[in-house]
Amino acid sequence: MNVGTRGASAALSKHALWRLAAAFGAGASLNLAFAPFGWWPVAVLAPAALFALIRGLPPRRAGWTGAAFGAGLFGFGTYWLYTCIHVFGLAPVWLTVILQAALIGLMSTYAAALCYLANRFWLKAGATRAWLVLPVLWVLLEWLRGWALSGFPWLSLGYAMIDSPLKGWAPLFGVYGVSWATAVIAVGVNVSVMPGVPIARRLIALGVIAALVVIPALLGHHDWTHAAGPPLSIAAVQGAVSQDQKWLAKNRDETMSRYSGLTADAWGARLIVWPEAALPILANEIPDYLRRLKELGQAHGSDFAIGLVNYEPATSRFYNGLLVLSDTGGGWYYKRHLVPFGEYFPVPAFIRSWLRLMNLPYNDISAGRDNQPTLSAAGVKLGLTICYEDAFGSRQLKVLRDATLLINVTNNAWYGDSTAPHQHLQIARMRALEAGRYLVRAANDGITAAIGPHDEIVARLPQFKQAVLRADVQPMTGLTPYARFGNYPVILGACALLALALWRRRQGG
Numbered sequence: 001m002n003v004g005t006r007g008a009s010a011a012l013s014k015h016a017l018w019r020l021a022a023a024f025g026a027g028a029s030l031n032l033a034f035a036p037f038g039w040w041p042v043a044v045l046a047p048a049a050l051f052a053l054i055r056g057l058p059p060r061r062a063g064w065t066g067a068a069f070g071a072g073l074f075g076f077g078t079y080w081l082y083t084c085i086h087v088f089g090l091a092p093v094w095l096t097v098i099l100q101a102a103l104i105g106l107m108s109t110y111a112a113a114l115c116y117l118a119n120r121f122w123l124k125a126g127a128t129r130a131w132l133v134l135p136v137l138w139v140l141l142e143w144l145r146g147w148a149l150s151g152f153p154w155l156s157l158g159y160a161m162i163d164s165p166l167k168g169w170a171p172l173f174g175v176y177g178v179s180w181a182t183a184v185i186a187v188g189v190n191v192s193v194m195p196g197v198p199i200a201r202r203l204i205a206l207g208v209i210a211a212l213v214v215i216p217a218l219l220g221h222h223d224w225t226h227a228a229g230p231p232l233s234i235a236a237v238q239g240a241v242s243q244d245q246k247w248l249a250k251n252r253d254e255t256m257s258r259y260s261g262l263t264a265d266a267w268g269a270r271l272i273v274w275p276e277a278a279l280p281i282l283a284n285e286i287p288d289y290l291r292r293l294k295e296l297g298q299a300h301g302s303d304f305a306i307g308l309v310n311y312e313p314a315t316s317r318f319y320n321g322l323l324v325l326s327d328t329g330g331g332w333y334y335k336r337h338l339v340p341f342g343e344y345f346p347v348p349a350f351i352r353s354w355l356r357l358m359n360l361p362y363n364d365i366s367a368g369r370d371n372q373p374t375l376s377a378a379g380v381k382l383g384l385t386i387c388y389e390d391a392f393g394s395r396q397l398k399v400l401r402d403a404t405l406l407i408n409v410t411n412n413a414w415y416g417d418s419t420a421p422h423q424h425l426q427i428a429r430m431r432a433l434e435a436g437r438y439l440v441r442a443a444n445d446g447i448t449a450a451i452g453p454h455d456e457i458v459a460r461l462p463q464f465k466q467a468v469l470r471a472d473v474q475p476m477t478g479l480t481p482y483a484r485f486g487n488y489p490v491i492l493g494a495c496a497l498l499a500l501a502l503w504r505r506r507q508g509g
Contacts, residue, residue, distance in 0.1 A: 016061065019053055019057075019061075019065055020064065020065060020068045021068075022049070022053055023049075023050060023053050023065045023066070023068040023069040023072070024068040024069065024071060024072040025072060026046045026049040026050055026053070026069055026072065027046065027050075027068065027069035027070060027071065027072025027073035027074075027075075027111070028072035028073065028075070028076045029042055029045075029046055029072075030042060030043065030046035030047075030072075030073050030077075030155075030160075031073065031076050031077045031155075031419075033046070033160035033161075034077070034155065034159060034160050034419070034422075034423050034426065035419065035422035035423050035425065035426040036419060036422035038163055040160050040161050040162075040163055040164040042160075043157055043160035043161055043164075043182055044182060044185050044186050044189060045186075045189070046069075047138065047157070047182070047183055047186040048186040048187070048189045048190050050065070050066065050069050050111070050115070051130075051134055051186060051187060051190055052190055052194075053065055054066065054115045054118065054119060055125065056123070056125070057115075057119055058119065059116050059119045059120040059123070060116070062115040062116055062118065062119035063112045063113070063115050063116035063119075064112070065115055066108075066111040066112040066113070066114055066115030066116065067108045067109065067111065067112035068108075069108075069111045069115075070104075070107055070108030070109070070110060070111035070112060071104055071105075071108045073107075073111070073155060074103070074104045074107040074108060074155065075104050077154070077155045077419075078100070078103065078104065078107075078154070078155075079418070080415050080416065080418035080419065080420040081096075081099075081100050081103070082096055082100065083414070083415060083416040083418060084342070084414045084415065085099055085100070085341075087244075087416065088243040088244060088413075088414055088416075089342075099341065103152070106149070107145065107152060110141045110142070110144070110145050111141075113137075113141060114134075114137045114138060114141050117137060118133050118134055118137060121133075121502075121505060122501065122505060128501050128504045128505070129501075130187045130190070130191060131184070131187055131208075132497050132498070132500065132501040132504075133498070133501050134183065134187055135180055135183035135184045135186075135187060136180075136494045136497050136498050136501070137498075138157070138179065138180070138183040139176050139179050139180040139183065139490060139494050140491070140494050140495070140498070142156050142157065142176060142179055143176050143487065143490070143491055143494075146176075146392070147392075150337075150338075150339075150340050151337075151392065153175075153391045153392065154391065154423070154427075155423075156175055156176070156179055157178075157179040157182050157183065158170070158174075158175035158176060158177070158178030158179040158182065158430070159175060159423070159426050159427055159430055160182075160426075161178050161181075161182055162426055162429050162430055162433070162455055165213045165214075165216060165217050166178050166181050166182060166185075166212065166213065166216055167216070167220075167433060167455065168215070168216025168217055168218075168219050168220040169181050169216045170430060170433045170434050170455075170482065171219075171224050171433060171434060171436060171480040171481065171482055172216075172219070172480070172481045172482060173481070173482060173489060173490050174393055174394075174434050174482045174486070174487055174490065175393060175430050175434070176487055176490045176491075177482075177489075177490050180490060180494070181212045181216075184208065184212060185208075185209050185212055185213075187205075188205040188206070188208050188209040188212075189205075189209070191204075191205035192205040192206055192209075220454070223436070223453075224436045224478060224479070224480040224481070224483075225435075225436035225437065225453060225476040225477060225478035225479070225480065226476065226477060226478050227474050227475070227476060227477075228380075228404045228475045228476055228477035229379070229380070229404075229475050231472045231473065231474050231475075232270050232271060232378055232379075232380060232405065232472065232473050232474070232475060233268065233269045233270050233271075233470070233471075233472055234269055234270065234271045234272070234273065234378075234440050234450065234470075234471055234472075234473055235265075235266035235268075235269035235271070235272045235273070235302075235468050235469065235470050236272075236273045236275075236440055236441070236442040236448045236449075236450070236461075236468070236469040237259060237262045237263060237266060237272065237273065237274050237275070237278070237442060237468055238262075238275065238442065238443060238444065238445065238446060238448040238461050238465065238466065238467050238468070238469065239255065239258055239259055239262065239274075239275065239278060239444055239445075239466060240444065240445040240446075240464055240465055240466045240467075241255055241258070241280075241413065241444060241445070242413060242445070243411070243413040243414055243416075246280050246413070246444075247280045248280075251280070252279075252280050252281060255279060255280055256279055256281070256286075256289065258466065259274060259278055259279065260293075262466060262467075262468055263293075263296075263468075265468045266302070266468045266470070267300040267302060268300065268301075268302075269302055269470060270301065270302060270303065270378035270379075271302070271303050271304075271305065271377050271378040271380075271440075272297070272302050272303070272304050272305075273304075273305045273306075273407060273409065273440055273442040274304070274305070274306040274307055274409070274442060275307050275409045275410060275411060275442040275443050275444040275448075276307035276320070276386055276387050276409040276410050276411040276442075276443075276444065277307050277308060277309050277320065277411055277444075278306060278307050278308065278409075278444070279308060282308075282309055282310060282311045282318075283308040283309065283310040283311075283321070283323060284310060284311050284312075284313070290306075290323070290325070293306075293325065294325040297325060298327070302378075303324070303325060303326040303327075303330070303377035303378045304323070304324065304325040304326075304377070305322055305323070305324050305325075305377060305382065305384070305407055305409070306322065306323045306324075306325065307320075307321070307322055307323075307386065307409040307411075307442070308321055308322075308323050309321065309365075310323070310332065310334075315366075317366040318364070318365050318366060319332075319334040319335070319365065319366055319368060320334065320335040320338070320343060320365050320386055320387075321333060321334045321335065321368070321386075322334075322335075322384050322386060322407070322409060324375045324376075324377050324382065324384075325377075326375075326376060326377040326378070328376055329374075329375050329376025329377065329381075330375065330376070330377065331373070331375055333368065333372055333375055333384040333386075334366075334367070334368025334369070334372065335365070335367070335368055335385075335386040335387070335389055336367050336368045336369070336370060336372075336389065336395065337367070337388070337389045337392050337395060338365055338367050339387075339388055343364070343365040344364040344365055344367075345364060374399055374402040374403060380404045380405045380475045381402045381403045381404050381405070382403055382405055382406075382407050383396060383399040383400060383403030383405070383406040383407065383435075383437070384399075384406075384407050384408075385406070385407070385408045385409075385431075386408070386409055386410070387408075387409070387410040387411060388410075388424075389408075390408045390410075390427060390428055390431050391424075391427050393430070393431055393434055394486050394487050396431065396435070397483055397486050400435055400437070400479060400483045401479070403437070404437070404475035404476055404477050405437065405438055405439075405440065405473060405475050405476075406431065406432065406435060406437050406438065406439040406440070407439070407440050407441075407442075408428055408431075408439060408440070408441045408442075409441075409442045409443075410424065410441070410442070410443045410444070411443070411444040412424060412443045412444060412445060412446060412447070413444045413445045417463070417464070421443070421446055421447050421463065422447065424447075425441070425447045425449060428441050428449070428451060429451050429455040429457075430455065432451040432452065432453060432455055433453070433454060433455040434480065434482045434483065435453070435480065435482075435483055436453045436476060436478065436479075436480045436483070437453050437476045438450065438451065438452055438453060438458070438473040438474060438475070438476065439451040440471075440473060442469075445463060445464050446461060446462065446463030446464060446465070447460060447461070447463060448460065448461040448467075448469050449461070449469070450469065450471040450473055452473075453476055458471050458473065459471040
């Protein structure tokens with residue numbers, strides 16, 4: 001190889017490394033669009049940067065560029081898993097690193113697939129690639145990420161837009177509809193600033209951006225749901241028990257007394273909500289405590305929704321549940337969508353035996369049935385979710401035909417003082433907006449909040465503080481378009497546009 005060839009090769013390698021670094025930086029910066037930062041314009045600029053970086057690249061190099069983007073996004077966006085797995089889960093550091101690296105690698109393949117597929121089949125620059133292929137692949141792969149292999153919808157692009165004008169698309173098409181609109185605007189930004197683009201195409205791009213912003217702003221004034229009965233007084237109890245202290249036997253009585261004491265400050269509320277697994281004991285071991293609690297509630301005119309772990313001796317199964325204490329419509333709701341390696345362990349028996357020897361968790365929580373009855377309390381029908389379950393919006397749609405109030409209980413103490421509780425609240429706000437209903441959220445150490453049907457925070461508590469949130473919420477009935485049709489319009493529409501893009505490719509367009 002002569003000097004000139006070596007020089008050209010070195011320059012190409014340096015340029016490729018620069019491109020990978022830029023993609024990694026763009027992915028990392030996308031985290032600034034999510035809570036607690038909330039710089040939502042970055043959710044447009046970061047995908048726009050990725051789309052520009054892969055323009056004209058061979059498919060494999062485009063794929064690696066996408067992988068770098070995904071590594072930046074999820075490497076910085078899921079750092080709090082170290083706290084969950086190692087600090088509170090007590091897994092060894094080496095195992096924690098392996099699990100985190102595996103998740104980041106898996107999540108990065110989605111961005112890699114987007115970039116590879118776009119440049120494998122639509123390398124030629126043009127309207128088809130820009131306006132159809134890139135946004136469609138983004139939303140389809142984001143939707144796939146939300147359910148494949150149990151699903152990990154965290155950091156979906158639409159959540160970052162909860163405080164932007166684009167949030168108005170959520171009651172129509174859900175979070176993936178918001179993601180799609182955001183990706184289309186990212187394309188529009190690229191087209192409008194790209195050198196050499198005719199003025200007519202720039203104006204079209206600006207027109208598309210304006211339409212995607214203005215239409216949901218106008219629709220935001222439309223109420224898809226309406227009041228069902230009088231307002232309801234609620235109280236959400238935040239016990240603020242540290243995760244490393246919660247399940248210690250010596251702290252059990254103190255924790256139970258703490259919740260009883262805080263509940264004394266909640267009397268007068270028609271519905272009192274305790275967070276996920278509020279008490280460090282199995283529900284079937286404290287029947288007298290729960291019976292006394294229900295009697296006190298009856299005396300004060302209050303019903304309860306209490307997060308507890310329950311054991312059913314007849315089936316030898318453990319459940320992460322919500323116990324509704326009410327004279328009419330009470331009972332158990334069991335969590336349906338469990339967290340792998342957190343609530344169940346999809347591993348062979350010999351690894352489970354090793355977990356036991358290492359004093360690590362190894363027992364599985366069982367998933368509740370999909371067709372559980374809708375429970376009632378305080379005269380309203382409840383749409384119940386537990387913790388991370390509220391990240392899967394489409395799984396809540398069936399209950400919205402009955403439920404007039406949404407309840408989510410969680411134990412965000414697993415996340416420590418990180419970005420995760422703020423992003424979890426952001427997800428809850430999206431669920432309320434999609435459903436057009438109030439959502440009451442009780443978290444062990446925050447963020448406990450009451451959220452309105454337009455995603456507004458009605459009331460909230462500071463993190464890491466023992467307190468009771470009091471608020472009046474309005475039960476709502478009726479269905480938003482998203483509640484009625486779910487993700488079908490977005491996914492079928494995306495598939496149709498992808499088919500159109502394939503047809504245009506065959507026609508040479």
